[in-house]
Amino acid sequence: MNRKLIGGTIAGAVILGGAFGADALADQFKTVGIQDQAERTENAQANSPVQQNQDENLLTLEEAKEKALSEFEGVVESIELERQNGRMVYDIDIDNGPEDVDLDMDAVTGEVLRSKTDWDDDDDRDSDVNSKDLLSKQEALDIATAEFTGKPEEIELDDDDGKMIYEIELKNGEQEAEFDIDAVTGDILNMEFDD
Template identity: 45%
Template sequence: MKRKMITGTLVSAVILGGAIGAGAMTNGFESVSLQSKSEVASITSQTVGETQKEMLSIEEAKEIAVAKYGGYVESIELERENRVQVYDIDIENDGIEYDIDLDAYTGEFLKVKEERDDDDDDKQTGENALTDDVITQDEAISIALKAAPGTVVRVELDEDDGRIKYEIEIKTTDGEADIEIDAHTGDILEVDHDRD
């Protein structure tokens, strides 16, 4: 009888000890899991010193470039170069074309290439004919975002077959949308959805 009681007590102690040990291990795994999530979050966010830095919007990048070089923005596109997010900005100012790479987080000018725009010789002098009587880039972006909500990654003012138009690329929740807008009327000429 003593043997059965000792065996029963021993079995109970082993079972109870196993349950406590399993509970402790589960809690240990949860704390490791939570720690890993926070580590991943801190690695994936762009930080400068102790504070998190947000990416500049297209409008902010445009303002920085135009404040320095004047003129008007022909195109702006968000790109990744050498593991750095940059805005590739083309500015036209009085016959000079500036090709600018601007850090998308800091607003720092990473590269500026300047060249004479020979295409400008057959355009009007003074105010560029390409921008006469057209809606603003901000108005075109607003029209495009109504057609395809998302994040604008490229805007370009272009002339094609005598028609001046804005070509706007937007990252949407389900892919990309390329939108062409008549620069004089603001009418949407084409919407092309590329779904992932």
């Protein structure tokens, strides 16, 4: 009977010890999983464009525009900040009469990484407006918002028969307004309101 009691006690201890060991091992895996997830989250945040933008000393849009126009003549039509091959880059489009220039500029150093010039077959402009004579987008927006209070939906610089014009769309709730503003004089050439 002592043998049965000793054998049962040993068997119970082995089973109980195995259960505690398995539970401890499972906890260890859970802890590792949590640490791995935390590390992945931390690494993702460190590599996100938002985090890196905070860490980098990026050129402002105006600085990028000035650098681009110091190397290429014309009017800056658009500037977009994007990530290319692990670095922040300004994609800048410049209209130079019959030519369009598309360039990529390092957003930190201002170095032109790539430029491509295309002949603009659709361009019927004969405007000799210097980009320094143009109002900024903000100045044009200020003129429009003095007439209609709203959130800007679109601001575009366009050439209309040799005249540079800002086309601006504003929205306030259900109401919308569209403006054509002379990019040199600031005169409102056209206003349309929709409910």
